[in-house]
Amino acid sequence: MSTALARTAAEEALGFQLPNRRMEDWRWTDLRQLIDKPYPPRQKVEATPADVERLLASSLFSGVAATRMVFVNGEYDAKHSRQANAFVESTAELSDPVNLMNLAFATDGARLRIEGNVDTPIELVFISTDAAARTVATRNVIEIADDASATIIETHLGEGSYLASSVMEIRIGHNARLDRIKVELESHDAVHLAHAHVVVGRNVTFRDFTLTTGARLNRQNGTFRFIGEFADAKVAGAYLLAGKQHADTALIVDHEVPNCASRELFKCVMDDHARGIFQGKVIVRRGAQKTDGKQSSHALLLSETAEFDAKPELEIYADDVACGHGATSGDLNHDHVFYLKSRGIPEAEAKALLIAAFVGEAFDTVHHDGIRTALEDFAARWLSDHRRKG
Amino acid sequence: MNLLDINNLHVKLEDEDRDIIRGLSLTVKPGEVHAIMGPNGSGKSTLSYVLAGRAGYEVTEGSVTFKGEDLLEMSPDERAAKGVFLAFQYPIEIPGVATMQFLKVALNAQRKARGEKELSTPDFMRLVKDRAAKLNVSQDMLKRPVNVGFSGGEKKRAEILQMAVLEPSLCILDETDSGLDIDALRVVADGVNALRSPDRAMIVITHYQRLLDYIVPDFVHVLSKGRIVKSGDKHLALELEEKGYAEFTESAA
Numbered sequence: 001m002s003t004a005l006a007r008t009a010a011e012e013a014l015g016f017q018l019p020n021r022r023m024e025d026w027r028w029t030d031l032r033q034l035i036d037k038p039y040p041p042r043q044k045v046e047a048t049p050a051d052v053e054r055l056l057a058s059s060l061f062s063g064v065a066a067t068r069m070v071f072v073n074g075e076y077d078a079k080h081s082r083q084a085n086a087f088v089e090s091t092a093e094l095s096d097p098v099n100l101m102n103l104a105f106a107t108d109g110a111r112l113r114i115e116g117n118v119d120t121p122i123e124l125v126f127i128s129t130d131a132a133a134r135t136v137a138t139r140n141v142i143e144i145a146d147d148a149s150a151t152i153i154e155t156h157l158g159e160g161s162y163l164a165s166s167v168m169e170i171r172i173g174h175n176a177r178l179d180r181i182k183v184e185l186e187s188h189d190a191v192h193l194a195h196a197h198v199v200v201g202r203n204v205t206f207r208d209f210t211l212t213t214g215a216r217l218n219r220q221n222g223t224f225r226f227i228g229e230f231a232d233a234k235v236a237g238a239y240l241l242a243g244k245q246h247a248d249t250a251l252i253v254d255h256e257v258p259n260c261a262s263r264e265l266f267k268c269v270m271d272d273h274a275r276g277i278f279q280g281k282v283i284v285r286r287g288a289q290k291t292d293g294k295q296s297s298h299a300l301l302l303s304e305t306a307e308f309d310a311k312p313e314l315e316i317y318a319d320d321v322a323c324g325h326g327a328t329s330g331d332l333n334h335d336h337v338f339y340l341k342s343r344g345i346p347e348a349e350a351k352a353l354l355i356a357a358f359v360g361e362a363f364d365t366v367h368h369d370g371i372r373t374a375l376e377d378f379a380a381r382w383l384s385d386h387r388r389k390g
Numbered sequence: 391m392n393l394l395d396i397n398n399l400h401v402k403l404e405d406e407d408r409d410i411i412r413g414l415s416l417t418v419k420p421g422e423v424h425a426i427m428g429p430n431g432s433g434k435s436t437l438s439y440v441l442a443g444r445a446g447y448e449v450t451e452g453s454v455t456f457k458g459e460d461l462l463e464m465s466p467d468e469r470a471a472k473g474v475f476l477a478f479q480y481p482i483e484i485p486g487v488a489t490m491q492f493l494k495v496a497l498n499a500q501r502k503a504r505g506e507k508e509l510s511t512p513d514f515m516r517l518v519k520d521r522a523a524k525l526n527v528s529q530d531m532l533k534r535p536v537n538v539g540f541s542g543g544e545k546k547r548a549e550i551l552q553m554a555v556l557e558p559s560l561c562i563l564d565e566t567d568s569g570l571d572i573d574a575l576r577v578v579a580d581g582v583n584a585l586r587s588p589d590r591a592m593i594v595i596t597h598y599q600r601l602l603d604y605i606v607p608d609f610v611h612v613l614s615k616g617r618i619v620k621s622g623d624k625h626l627a628l629e630l631e632e633k634g635y636a637e638f639t640e641s642a643a
């Protein structure tokens with residue numbers, strides 16, 4: 001097995017050892033095998049405005065009034081942005097492989113500081129245009145001031161073959177509220193490696209939703225630290241995966257202080273040979289009493305060759321807590337399909353309705369009506385869209 | 391022309407060799423109301439499922455013709471668009487699908503399949519509101535997901551509401567009266583009677599004469615062990631109520 005330790009071509013191009021299945025939380029997503037070609041970093045790629053605008057129009061939220069900030073091939077695009085960067089610094093608390101790679105390769109990224117109540121959503125759009133395979137990396141830092149509130153959308157779009165590396169560092173001040181909505185709608189030939197690191201202050205309301213549906217290979221890490229009491233976080237996600245797509249979400253919710261509540265809810269739909277993984281760990285530190293932490297993941301498998309793995313973990317060092325987890329996996333309920341068909345709804349439409357209903361529970365985390373409706377519409381169309389494309 | 395012709399129908403479960411329907415024939419003309427009565431397990435629901443097109447059953451012999459076409463060749467949604475409606479004995483709960491959305495998708499899918507124009511949202515809302523009011527179905531029920539959290543009686547009323555909105559030409563009611571209180575029974579029966587018309591027929595499956603006081607049938611059939619063992623007019627139901635099934639079913643063994 002000594003050859004297995006030699007650098008792969010992809011690792012040569014990156015100058016990095018990729019995570020592999022011998023690492024506990026990468027057991028289902030062995031990047032040394034799954035990343036089978038080089039994606040050299042820091043390549044400058046020019047894009048035409050027409051390409052950028054076409055991709056911008058393909059955002060689920062192109063019809064939602066939002067202040068946009070656009071990054072094209074890893075660089076800020078002033079022409080298409082209505083929001084400028086602020087001066088906030090990365091604190092780079094993490095040292096896992098996804099983060100180290102991002103730290104080394106990031107060429108740009110959003111820097112936002114939110115003060116007061118910002119009503120209009122801010123959409124950060126990350127676009128990769130069709131060019132030679134390469135790594136496109138952005139590192140983003142968002143600071144929500146004490147008492148502030150905002151809705152921040154993160155949309156990842158692209159064409160062609162590339163590896164997108166995205167890290168979000170988010171700090172939410174006391175008494176603040178953040179609604180974060182992420183849509184991973186990368187090119188079907190793309191790799192998406194991301195990490196969201198969120199530090200949650202006292203008395204904060206945090207709502208996080210991620211739709212994972214574009215890339216051929218997706219790994220998203222999330223770390224959520226509660227550092228002030230009486231905060232409430234909901235972290236939800238939906239997978240809509242088909243073909244040979246592979247998506248792995250690994251979350252750590254860390255209750256460092258007492259009296260906080262966390263909910264994780266993932267609804268994952270896999271068709272064809274798609275593979276979904278959900279790894280969720282809730283840590284309750286010594287002294288973090290009255291923690292209320294629950295997580296659940298539910299999979300809907302539309303074909304016999306689709307696969308889902310869940311690994312829920314609780315690590316509890318306090319005694320007065322309410323924590324739990326649950327995971328289910330199954331196919332579409334045949335009685336439901338028959339009932340809908342018996343009322344005249346054709347099979348494909350019946351299935352689409354049931355899929356949208358299944359993931360809809362996760363969309364409920366999204367408060368903004370226009371954003372939630374756009375997500376619902378996408379989910380309702382997804383089955384027929386992906387089956388038509390084949 | 392007959393609306394429905396069931397001819398010597400034999401049905402078994404796909405994964406079992408036992409026959410459940412064993413040589414059943416029934417002809418239904420437009421405008422007629424047929425009541426089917428019979429002991430538990432005699433095959434009444436199975437017959438209704440086979441007519442609606444549920445998977446899991448295998449027709450081993452016989453035929454079913456609906457409006458001159460082979461019904462058994464059609465998918466459940468095609469049957470619905472052609473005019474077959476089954477009010478389920480046990481209506482199914484569908485979490486996450488709002489009742490209004492479900493009704494609208496169903497109605498417009500049927501209209502589309504028949505080459506009719508889809509109904510606009512305001513026209514659809516008006517139609518549902520009107521039908522719901524007549525069946526005492528509250529706005530609150532319409533806002534909830536399909537049948538989720540409905541009481542037994544509410545589910546039955548919701549089935550009849552669907553029927554009133556979809557306006558099928560063959561209504562199959564599988565024990566719609568069971569679980570209804572006395573007032574609800576009258577409301578549902580009124581709803582069903584309102585749908586009676588010269589070009590619409592009904593097959594009413596029930597255990598109780600009481601429903602047939604409200605929905606007066608043209609024919610009553612006794613189903614036993616997968617066969618119609620006796621047919622008559624509305625007086626047969628009264629006779630059954632008095633004597634029980636034994637007299638009619640013994641000969642069918």
Ligand SMILES: Nc1ncnc2c1ncn2[C@@H]1O[C@H](COP(=O)(O)OP(=O)(O)OP(=O)(O)O)[C@@H](O)[C@H]1O
Nearest residue numbers: 403410428429430431432433434435436437446479
């Ligand atoms: N899916 C099934 N699996 C196993 N047995 C079945 C199935 N469907 C029907 N049966 C059997 O077929 C027979 C007829 O059942 P069916 O439900 O049609 O009776 P029914 O006349 O509607 O009875 P009830 O008056 O109790 O509603 C019963 O013996 C029942 O157990």
Ligand SMILES: [Mg+2]
Nearest residue numbers: 434435436479
């Ligand atoms: Mg029955």
